[in-house]
Amino acid sequence: MGKYILALDQGTTSSRAIIFDNSGKSVGVAQKEFTQIYPKPGWVEHDAMEIWGTQSGVAREVLEKTGIRPQDIAAIGITNQRETTVVWEKATGKPVYNAIVWQCRRTAGICDELKAKGCEPYIRENTGLVVDAYFSGTKVKWILDNVEGAREKAEKGELLFGNIDTWLIWNLTRGAVHVTDYSNASRTMLYNIKELKWDETILKELGIPASMLPEVKPSSCVYGVTDPQTFGGAEIPIAGDAGDQQAALFGQACFEPGMAKNTYGTGCFMLMNTGEKLVPSNNGLLTTIAWGVGDKVEYALEGSIFVAGASVQWLRDELKLIDSAAASEELATAVEDTNGVYVVPGFVGMGAPYWDMYARGTIVGLTRGANRNHIVRATLESIAYQTRDVLEAMQEDSGINLQALKVDGGAVANNFLMQFQSDILGVPVDRPEVTETTALGAAYLAGLAVGYWNDKEEIAKKWNVDRTFTPAMEGEAKEKKYSGWKRAVERALKWEE
Ligand SMILES: Nc1ncnc2c1ncn2[C@@H]1O[C@H](COP(=O)(O)OP(=O)(O)O)[C@@H](O)[C@H]1O
Ligand SMILES: O=P(O)(O)OC[C@H](O)CO
Secondary structure: OEEEEEEEEEEOOEEEEEOOOOOOEEEEEEEEEEOOOOOOOOOEEOOOOHHHHHHHHHHHHHHHHHOOHHHHHHEEEEEEEOOEEEEEOOOOOOOOOOOOOOOOOOOOHHHHHHHHHOOOOHHHHOOOOOOOOOOOOHHHHHHHHHHOOHHHHHOOOOOOEEEEEHHHHHHOOOOOOOOOEHHOOOOOEEEEEEOEEEHHHHHHHHOOOHHHHHHOOEEEEEEEEEOOOOOOOOOOOOEEEEEEHHHHHHHOOOOOOOEEEEEEEEOOOOOOOOOEEOOOOOOOOOEEEEEOOOEEEEEEEEEEEOOOOOHHHHEEEEEEEEOOOOOOHHHOOOOOOOOOEEEEEOOOOOOOOOEEEOOEEEEEEOOOOOHHHHHHHHHHHHHHHHHHHHHHHHHHHOOOOOOOOEOOOOOOHHHHHHHHHHHHOOOOEEOOOOHHHHHHHHHHHHHOOOOOOOOHHHHHHOEEEEEEEEEOOOOOHHHHHHHHHHHHHHHHHHOOO
């Protein structure tokens, strides 16, 4: 048995490879950002070949950097930005179009048509999702309808569809394996999460041939081995696969119903484990598959926030108010409050609990005294307010009052944000020692499949807190700030016509 597990974490803005040892500690990381393509307002694409190139590149880099031989890797775990859609030719492996990213709004019209036809209740009940351009189903339909010859080829069985996990596994095995796992399948809007099979009614409605779809497998099992050409002759088992938010839930050891985590990356995603029980939402959350491990499939409630850390990138890259994401903390704490300013980062519409594809970004409450620091602070605060929106919905749906929130992802390095988060929620926020929990979750899933770790109990013992932020804001002040946020959101909704 190899001594390490290699996790491939293919995120929205970068591809990362992390090697973990048996204690769950990272022993090496390599990361590379890749191109974000914005062909039109509201459209977002990635070059699928660049995704494969950067992901395989960082995997080789981390091995070289650490001096660990591919033969010393016991298994590879894959985790990925979810919903992002790739369609490629089976014979050549060539994508027929750029990957359409989860944030892309181009299929809002298709969603409106589905709603007008009355398909929403069926989709909600059987996929656990709301009808929104976020999910893969309408993106596949768009490619088949808009790329010349695509529909014809798809009907002849010549095209394959996959989310990024499927695309990576297909390339790692040089076209030998076309699979996904339950958690990723549950984000396509094509998968029946009650019956655990692709939903024929929805496929028919969207005109998507079943021959394009990957086989759906558990999140922890051996899918295949790497092609010898990828890692200098080694045939490493690929043994874990989960969408990044579900992987983070696993990496945070949220194994019991009622345990929840919030991941602050490009977007922000709060998931609560609901065990083998499928809990429908009446408050704008999603019901999704957490993972399939062994012969059990477990579910989660999810609040998906589309823009979180991405708004900090916007401050840096578009407004040029800060030099680095980390600098946002210094500017935010240079002022006592936002001076009444609210930023609503509805750049790609708003996700949970609003689900408005036509919302757009808004800054309100500006006065002559509003300065750069106030705008930076208001942007960070918007991440915490959106989290409160989804936490309230989650508590309502699950009937569980959260005692503490486990957090992870790039933006949890920001102590101001974490303290404000705890203040505005009124619950403690626990930041673990390992904040790369997405990659860690994928590593755990892979390690479990090959016997590198024995069981979930062994994994749960490895979770350690780095810092707990406890609520320090007085109740009235907190509610006043939050009600201002709710009014600001009203201004952002239904903006785009
Ligand atoms: N100190 C910080 N304060 C606020 N945001 C930060 C900080 N460091 C990183 N971020 C944000 O976190 C995000 C990166 O987190 P990461 O978990 O790597 O995201 P992803 O997996 O979505 O690519 C970026 O959007 C960045 O702006
Ligand atoms: O790339 P991330 O970490 O922001 O995650 C993206 C989500 O999976 C989208 O559903």
